[in-house]
Amino acid sequence: MPLSIMRRFSFCAGHRLVGHEGKCQNLHGHNYVVEVYVTGQEQDAVGRILDFKKLKQSINGWLDKNWDHTFILWDKDENGLAAIRSSQPHRIYELDCNPTAENMAIHFLEVVCPEVLADSGAVAFKVRLWESEETCAEVSKDIVG
Numbered sequence: 266m267p268l269s270i271m272r273r274f275s276f277c278a279g280h281r282l283v284g285h286e287g288k289c290q291n292l293h294g295h296n297y298v299v300e301v302y303v304t305g306q307e308q309d310a311v312g313r314i315l316d317f318k319k320l321k322q323s324i325n326g327w328l329d330k331n332w333d334h335t336f337i338l339w340d341k342d343e344n345g346l347a348a349i350r351s352s353q354p355h356r357i358y359e360l361d362c363n364p365t366a367e368n369m370a371i372h373f374l375e376v377v378c379p380e381v382l383a384d385s386g387a388v389a390f391k392v393r394l395w396e397s398e399e400t401c402a403e404v405s406k407d408i409v410g
């Protein structure tokens with residue numbers, strides 16, 4: 266019987282989309298929401314896949330350090346990077362691709378979740394990343410086991 270849990274997190278960040286035909290080519294920000302769906306091999310003695318609090322601490326720790334109140338920019342966006350670097354202080358997170366909701370969701374599922382959930386016994390299989398209340402991207406993967 267498939268069993269999973271989900272927790273929702275929020276953070277503020279700036280970005281821009283290189284090559285976008287409209288306003289989103291300009292530096293701007295969002296109140297992002299990220300939903301992380303987690304499953305595990307078995308429930309613990311209490312009946313949990315993973316304590317919601319542990320999930321919160323792991324994910325929020327990473328978000329606070331890396332994405333919250335940063336500019337998330339493509340590492341090839343030299344002009345955008347230079348603009349943000351010229352302000353002091355600044356926080357930048359460089360992605361190896363344009364920071365669309367889709368690419369940020371993929372990065373979160375493929376890179377961030379395995380790192381922060383290592384040793385937890387749980388694994389993230391789906392991420393939904395909301396850029397606004399109306400727009401989100403969703404990515405999921407099959408978990409073998």
Ligand SMILES: Nc1nc2c(c(=O)[nH]1)N=C([C@H](O)[C@H](O)COP(=O)(O)OP(=O)(O)OP(=O)(O)O)CN2
Nearest residue numbers: 282285287288289293364365366367396397400402
């Ligand atoms: N598939 C995607 N499309 C767009 C993304 C994205 O991540 N994935 N991102 C953006 C921009 O970041 C933009 O800030 C959000 O777009 P949206 O709200 O749709 O912009 P509008 O042009 O509709 O804004 P209005 O203020 O309502 O005119 C764009 N697309």
